[in-house]
Amino acid sequence: MRKLKMGMVGGGAGSLIGAVHRSAALMDGQIELVAGALSSTKEKAFASGQEIGLPEERIYATWQEMLEGELSLPEKERVDFISVVTPNNLHFPVAKAFVEAGFNVVVDKPMVHTSEQAQKLVEAVEEREIVFCVTYNYTGYPMVKQARYMVRRGDLGEVRKVIVEYSQGWLAGDVEENNKQARWRTDPEIAGIAGAMGDIGSHAENLVSTITGLEVSEICADLTTFVEGRRLDDDANLLIRYKGGARGVLIASQVAAGEENALSIKVYGTEGGLRWNQEEPNCLIFKPSGAPTQVLKRGNDYLCKAAKGVTRLPPGHPEAFIEAFANVYSGVAEAIRARREGRTLEGDAEFPTVYDGARGVRFIEKAVESGMSEKKWVGFS
Template sequence: MVGGGRDAFIGRVHRHAMALDARFDLVAGALSSQPEKALASGRDLGLRDERNHGSWQALLDHELSLPAEERVQVVAIVTPNHLHHEIALAFVEAGFHVVCDKPLVHTSEQADALVRAVARRGTVFGVTYNYGGYPMVRQAREMVRQGAIGEIRKVVVEYHQGWLATPLEGGNKQADWRTDPARSGIAGAIGDIGSHAENLAATVTGLEIESLCAELRTVVPGRRLDDDASVLLRFRGGAAGVLLASQIAAGCENDLRLRVFGSEGSLDWRQEDPNVLIHAPLAAPRQVLTRGSPWLSEAAQRACRIPAGHPEAFLEAFANIYRGVAADIDARLAGVAADPLDADYPHVEDGARGVRFIETVVASANSEARWTPI
């Protein structure tokens, strides 16, 4: 693991997720950009001294010095955004599999370079758009594929948080780097949570955005990046959409919601009630589908770990991404094609698409023309 040391929120989440199915062992790391903190963090987690490093470069050099069969197989990158590209590219070029947090990188040029490197080296590269790991999101995806709601006409995806409704910068580590253009990139809320919303809509519908019209606002005085975004979407094939992403929505915690409206019905899923999917057929009673039920799709069933009625949520969905990466690596080691329902995770190409989405939203918001092709 690179990043994710003491006081880091997402690194702890990654470690919980990768441990849930006993498919991974954390054996080496460079857990902070501050060498002393990195080493202390590694000791906290029980890393052996020889594999506990003060920098990611030292980690890479040491792993490459080992016989191939003794090296780590996967590197999890959980640093702030501005460090993703250099670290990910170095490990991919060295032949390691990678799991990287989102958004993938800062620019589409960096994203394209990663896509090319992964293709050239033949490595596994997962991006932790974790909401696609929820069983009922996978159920919604399968229902769309099977035509349960007919031809998609409109998509509405919203991600509202309220934690940045006040100026937390200057004392809150998470707020500090997420609102810093040098570390977060060209976008604030639209990059941090809007990228999740875009990926959720793409995962479920399979639609590609053709063009968009965006407004980005910076509501809190003195903040340097957007904290509120409203985006109109046009999809290839004629469907329309709306994407909202806000971190100044007072009273909201982690309110991610997707509604997909088709010619024969609609689907409605909310992350804060993740074990339920509402299916409203056009000419039949409204149905409440629940996680773990035997009549769900095979994709949804495989994403479940415990019986119906026992809630599964954020960590389990996150773990499904890691389980998909593990299945893909295992299949490659065995020289066989991976079962797509087992090796179900967002790839580097999904991360690259997310970067292009962020760039296009910013370009649209800064344009007089507004409708901007993607």
């Protein structure tokens, strides 16, 4: 089994998420990084490529040069897929160009800026029949897969209520001047129409959808900008109505002073509830009605096949953030191999797809629409 060849757009010197993607993709020995257009300037791109050991002939100054260069190679020598880890404004042009050229694509979230762009990507992916992944990495945690299995199996009965919260405190003050990440994430030209709602609220929406499968019918959103002079929201509070009658609460805040990366979800049904917390990711709390609370732990034989299948270490050895990213990349690698070999994968894709990305963009748009509306309740269709 040869390793799949990966190219990367963005993620050069000073990029946190680029290093995370590289570490995750290479973790299981299925993938090798062979090419990259890693930065916005030629000098930085080459310096970054040399720093991580790329061959000089596969270090590109721009993504356009990378696309042209890879297409000029014999098909067996080209990258098998590219990973797009740029700021949000480049997701669409880069992903669309590579998809239309027939390359498989992994792109960071949120997928694109608008639903119109998302639809164009969906159509391009369907036409070219390529593998397309959006890295909502929290779907890769073993205990998220266990939660999904239990909810879908009916262990909670009929789902009535979902509470999801993603709180951070890193933007509680005016930090843009000295923080590159803060500057672009609060710039509407780069980040898009939403701040906290797009950056971390999109993760919260995806986590609910992944675990419960609930479909949104209406949204009532209150989006606030607390830091003076900031151009995008830094705090979001949503009430959600789901098809079938369930209700939800979504909180996404980047001004929750003192918080680090507090993503958590609670799901309640007619027969019980469960809770998962990203800062303690190896445990899932299950509360069946009329029975003792259960603490399910990663790595044990009593877990479902999907949870056990993405576990690398025995119980008691923590697995977390980068491993979850690696599980997403492993799913992508398996999908690429299956497609090339003419195999059909069993069950759902083990990674978020272009359809999840498109739904996430729609959710962000509707949250912003509701936040700006006097009517408040906005239909999702």
